[in-house]
Amino acid sequence: xxxxxxxxxxxxxxxxxxxxxxxxxxxxxxxxxxxxxxxxxxxxxxxxxxxxxxxxxxxxxxxxxxxxxxxxxxxxxxxxxxxxxxxxxxxxxxxxxxxxxxxxxxxxxxxxxxxxxxxxxxxxxxxxxxxxxxxxxxxxxxxxxxxxxxxxxxxxxxxxxxxxxxxxxxxxxxxxxxxxxxxxxxxxxxxxxxxxxxxxxxxxxxxxxxxxxxxxxxxxxxxxxxxxxxxxxxxxxxxxxxxxxxxxxxxxxxxxxxxxxxxxxxxxxxxxxxxxxxxxxxxxxxxxxxxxxxxxxxxxxxxxxxxxxxxxxxxxxxxxxxxxxxxxxxxxxxxxxxxxxxxxxxxxxxxxxxxxxxxxxxxxxxxxxxxxxxxxxxxxxxxxxxxxxxxxxxxxxxxxxxxxxxxxxxxxxxxxxxxxxxxxxxxxxxxxxxxxxxxxxxxxxxxxxxxxxxxxxxxxxxxxxxxxxxxxxxxxxxxxxxxxxxxxxxxxxxxxxxxxxxxxxxxxxxxxxxxxxxxxxxxxxxxxxxxxxxxxxxxxxx
Numbered sequence: 001x002x003x004x005x006x007x008x009x010x011x012x013x014x015x016x017x018x019x020x021x022x023x024x025x026x027x028x029x030x031x032x033x034x035x036x037x038x039x040x041x042x043x044x045x046x047x048x049x050x051x052x053x054x055x056x057x058x059x060x061x062x063x064x065x066x067x068x069x070x071x072x073x074x075x076x077x078x079x080x081x082x083x084x085x086x087x088x089x090x091x092x093x094x095x096x097x098x099x100x101x102x103x104x105x106x107x108x109x110x111x112x113x114x115x116x117x118x119x120x121x122x123x124x125x126x127x128x129x130x131x132x133x134x135x136x137x138x139x140x141x142x143x144x145x146x147x148x149x150x151x152x153x154x155x156x157x158x159x160x161x162x163x164x165x166x167x168x169x170x171x172x173x174x175x176x177x178x179x180x181x182x183x184x185x186x187x188x189x190x191x192x193x194x195x196x197x198x199x200x201x202x203x204x205x206x207x208x209x210x211x212x213x214x215x216x217x218x219x220x221x222x223x224x225x226x227x228x229x230x231x232x233x234x235x236x237x238x239x240x241x242x243x244x245x246x247x248x249x250x251x252x253x254x255x256x257x258x259x260x261x262x263x264x265x266x267x268x269x270x271x272x273x274x275x276x277x278x279x280x281x282x283x284x285x286x287x288x289x290x291x292x293x294x295x296x297x298x299x300x301x302x303x304x305x306x307x308x309x310x311x312x313x314x315x316x317x318x319x320x321x322x323x324x325x326x327x328x329x330x331x332x333x334x335x336x337x338x339x340x341x342x343x344x345x346x347x348x349x350x351x352x353x354x355x356x357x358x359x360x361x362x363x364x365x366x367x368x369x370x371x372x373x374x375x376x377x378x379x380x381x382x383x384x385x386x387x388x389x390x391x392x393x394x395x396x397x398x399x400x401x402x403x404x405x406x407x408x409x410x411x412x413x414x415x416x417x418x419x420x421x422x423x424x425x426x427x428x429x430x431x432x433x434x435x436x437x438x439x440x441x442x443x444x445x446x447x448x449x450x451x452x453x454x455x456x457x458x459x460x461x462x463x464x465x466x467x468x469x470x471x472x473x474x475x476x477x478x479x480x481x482x483x484x485x486x487x488x489x490x491x492x493x494x495x496x497x498x499x500x501x502x503x504x505x506x507x508x509x510x511x512x513x514x515x516x517x518x519x520x521x522x523x524x525x526x527x528x529x530x531x532x533x534x535x536x537x538x539x540x541x542x
Contacts, residue, residue: 016048023047033325037436037488042445046438049328060360061206061374071180074146078187079158081133081151086228087126087219088291098126100289101222104298105215108262112384112395119379121211129216129223130201132179133233134170136161136191155232158196165240166195166466169224169301171202171217171256173247173310173440182246185443185455189244192459195466198224202252206363210376210386217256222288226296238299239469242462246440247411248375250306251313254388254402254418257304260286261399264300303465305403305458308440309415311389313373314381316510316517317413326408327438372521382514389414390514392507393421400469401428401479403461405454407437417502417510423481424499430461431483431498453491 013020026032027043034043074080087098102124109121135158137144147154168189172182179186179199186197202216221243224236243253263286271284285297315332324331371377376386384391396402402422406415412433423429434441434450442454468479483496 012052013048016051019047019051020044034436039448041447045445046328050330053328054330060362062360062362065204065362068174068181069178071178074183076142076144077137077140077191078183079133079135079137079154079161080146080183080187081155081158081232083131083133083151083155083232085129085131085220085223086230086291087128088289088293099123101218102126102215104263104286104288105211105218105259107266108259109211109383109385111262111266112258112391119383121380124211124215126215126219127203129219131220132199132201133158134183134186134190134197134199135159135195136187152232162190162194162196164194164463164466165237165470166193166462167224167236167241168193168195168197168462169217169221169241169243170197170199171243171245171249171252172199173245173249173308182443184446185246188455189459189462192456193463195462205375209364209371209374210380213252214255214259214385217252218259221256221301222290222296222298225299226290226294228291237470239302240466241301242465243301243304244306244458244462245309246307246443247310250309251311251388253304253306254309254311255385257301257399258384258388258391258395260298260300261395263298264398265395300398300400302469303401303403303462304399305405305461306415307405307442307454307458308407308409308411309388309404309418310411311387311418312411312414312510312514313375313387314514314517316513317417319413320410323408323410323412326436327410329410329439331410378518381518382511387514389418389421389510390507391421393424396422396427397425399425399427401430401461401465403430403432403458405432405434405442405458407434407439407441409437409439411439413502417505419483419498420501420505421507427481428479429481429483429498430479431496431501432457433483433485433496434488435485436488449491450486450488453486 023032023044024040027035027038027040030036032043034046038046087101089098105124106121113119133155137157138161147157149157168186170179170182170186170189172179174181179201182199186199190197198220200217200220202213202220205213221241223231224233224241225238227233227235243256245251245253264283267284267286285299287295287297290296321331373381376383380386382390384395399422402419404415404419406412416431416433419429419431432454434454437448437450438444441448442451442458445451464479481498483498483501484493485496486493
């Protein structure tokens, strides 16, 4: 939607007038389940968003992407410098450079399969990655236009306002969005940490299914550590880098971490050396061939953080329906619900049945006949690099500190369960649950006190990771695992035992639920394809 003019927004909202009036009246009379904990602005925002997302006639994904990928422009208190992260020249020779990076991902993919797992991964394409540096711009008003200078000059200006070593490697959420949509949040994080953010414009599905986006994230990380020719930035130490993301971007952050952890484990097994975090001995790092055919190490980052992380792409846990009253994400139709449990939370009407996503040219010709999800082939949906919740808890050993932010949302169960899995392996975990808050509330509802607390804590975790990783902060001591639940409006904090989160679920319980969810077909709305004699049939039935 064009945000430069209010007219498109007004046209979109006009049909919602009855909903707006009804919601305002019920909220004022305290007749909505959330009237006691939400203000009217929040209530209207969530109900209107939900009404757009619950449409029974979804638009073709190509049309949605064309709308959401429009750059709204840059103005106000932010610096944005657009860059292209070059991959090694394929002319370096077979097995060299970019090809070797793709093979590293494939090694991790294969290493995380079960022994009887028949999933396979073709050699993925490694391509140049678009990204943008984001930083805080001081001394200007909120509507100050972006100066007409080169991208390199913008980066120099950005660096002139950086006063810490913090570098946030940010992966946006929104599934079909663009880093440009997250500039207010990434520039705020840069401001609060006194550092800078590199936001990755990773390839989007369905035209670029798994592992394209994850591979772009790996290229971006290597590019920070070992800048490609022509990059404006100098090499960044791994101890200064924190992966962060929201929703699907949070999943990419954790998937990238798991990829690196698996490569570390393989390297340790191969040479009989310690794995990260096992003791104080030197650790032999995995490596890949990078620019100029040089072998470069792949170290672990200083930390990883996810805001409303989407860790289970199969959508298998009870909060998917139990928390629907507090979220704008649409719950599954009753026939597709994966939860048989009851809920003590206020109920919300179930989503109306939704048709398959209309076919359009954005969908590539199916390489497999079992693609019912936008992001990945069906056989890969329960793989740890697609759904990090499926990772065996012991595979998180040696991880840097992890940070989980969630609300009372559809994804709460998977965030809590993964936090408990990691904490059970002595990983340092920070966990924050904001009662009655919807998905990614701090990015969407910036006026709320809860959002300000969330952004401050998010930045605080990032700074803490970098200071401790560099031996500063508390003298390089290990970050203490801590969980809190934040009450709405009062912001009162109650301690939470992270290890007991997730209602006692085991990895076997999680994987069993994921398999059931995939078998039931509740992994997304499949696209329609042309069938025999021009009939339209869902991919799930091909």
